[in-house]
Amino acid sequence: MRKHLIVGVAVALSAAVLPSVTASSANAASAICTAPNLQAAGGMDALVKAAKAEKQLNIITVPRDWANYGEAIDAFQKAFGIKINDDNPDGSSAYELQTIKTAPASKQPDVVDIGITHTGAEAQDSLGRSLFTPYKVANWKDISTDWKDANGLWYGDYSGSISIAYDSTVSPAPTKIADLTNPAYKGMVALGGDPTAATEAFTSVFAAALANGGSLTNVQPGIDFFAALKKSGNFVSVPATGANYASGAYKIALSWSYNGPGAIASAAGIGKTLKYVTPSDAALIAPPYVQAINAKAPHCAAARLWEEFLYSQNKGLTSKTITTADTKLSGSALFAKLQGGQNIWALGAAHPIMEAAMKTKGTLVTPPAGFEIPKGQKTYSPSFDQVVAARDVVNKNWATATA
């Protein structure tokens, strides 16, 4: 999901040796593996019971400090007594899909969280069949039709906005992207990686375009902006990682909002103060990541329960406040008391996919301070096609412009 690391060479090799993969026979027999919604799965009580019996849930490339996922994992494990296995937390979307295609049955993920651009041909097997199985969560109608597959194969979950992250020693404090040209920031400004490979960096370039006379259909000014920053010496090409921040290799970065709370906590651990601000000249909310259930999921019920949990709009018990008495409640009663995934993500400074509906209903929690998009500021959200078009421009021009 995050950065790119290991190519699945080992995975590919093991697949060549091991027999082909099918869902375990016990599950294959169960109707729950094909249940397209909660009713078909027998309702919440039955789903919780079946999920508890499976005992485990396999997730993949989910970093704990990413969008508050750590809290979602802890709360789910504590409430339902289901152990969550997280394979390769720092892997990429490509790795997730490659694992479904090649891993042995026991290593198959139950669910994936992938970039929306990965839902095309890459998410199909060699015969053109989807790697996913359709499932529509109870709150399905609150997901914008732009960001879900009509048949329920995949569905947007949360998105990030681009914030300016800066060390508290930076003076003056930046408030907008255009500020980054300030000569006082020489050798301080970084990106989260290579915009032709990392979504965070790519989206940052897109935001820089909006702040510099570009638009959702014109990303070039963003590339030109970083080319100019490179020329002035403000832009340093170290990837904006925690280690590089700790060493002082950069002091200001354009970053995902939802990595902020985790990064702030890590910075505090080494005696630094990291601050975040939404740039006043470009509030860009990226297209969401998407959830999907693996068609070969080894834990069919736990996978569906996890999705219901992630899309729950409830305010309620967290991993710290769930008691033993709560875990003895009936499945539906317990589920109703839990803080839902949509609010867990919101507390992690992400924008849950149902944000708009939840605002109307008044079920949305208040996001952490510093991450709100100021009232009245216009936000931009590129469509899928606009992202693809911008991606091709960035891929073609980035290296030559910033060399």
Added chain:
Amino acid sequence: MPETVEVEIKGATSRGTLNRRNLLVLLPLIPIFVYLGAFFLFPMSRVLFDSFKSNKGEFTLENFQIVLHNPYRLAFLTSIKLGLVSALTAALPGALFAYLIEIKGSERIKKLVSSLSGVLSSTGGVPLAFMFIAAIGAQGSATTLLKNLGIDLYSGKFTLFSFTGLVIVYLYFQIPIMVVVFTPAVKALRNEWHEAATNLGATRFNYWRNIGIPILFPSFAASFLLLFANGFSAYATARAMTVGNVALVPLQIGSLVDGNIQVGGANIGKALAMGMVLISAVAMIPYLVIQRRTRRWQS
């Protein structure tokens, strides 16, 4: 640098014993062949095969047409330039250093340099990049120290996060590699030749022009090509210091095969990989030819 394993069977008396000896010699090599097959030949043939495939699985030459254009064209040029420049700047100082240590150094110093070069030549990747960023990055500790002394590294055009910066960091392992691979050649330069030449009236210049340099040159050229291949293909160090602003083929393969932005470009990545194989082969073939010639002088 891996030593070339060469099996040579001399003067066998009859065909029978030759075959038996052959088999015995080959036996311990079986694990190596298995290893080569599983981790070199098999993946390589898959990469070759896939590089001619479209995303629909049909045969195509399109992947190779794409990699001839920007940004991939630029990446090939920059990678080749990085290999050449880092090899050029490392080869001469490395060779001189190896010579001086071998001729002037005491046994103790020779041993020290030899083990030091061995360690430094295999330093690379993220730790190496991090060392340099922490030292002479824009906010590095050496940079700050020098600035306090009135020397501002970053006042002009210099930045560590550029092509020049990469070359500087690469020298950290390229020079020690040169020392490691060139020292045997210097060792083979026999003192008697120098004495004989002097006895026949040769000046120092005559000796170097007609004997020393012609004997050392093949080793030098071979070492240079090895450095080129090394600088051309390095991945992790460059990845930790750049965000796509220095276009390099290995990094672009990474973006295509395992990135979050490019989708469906894996086979283009494989075509890029085949391009790298081709360039490395072009560099390594003369290396092997030269190696064979030099061995005559070093046995």
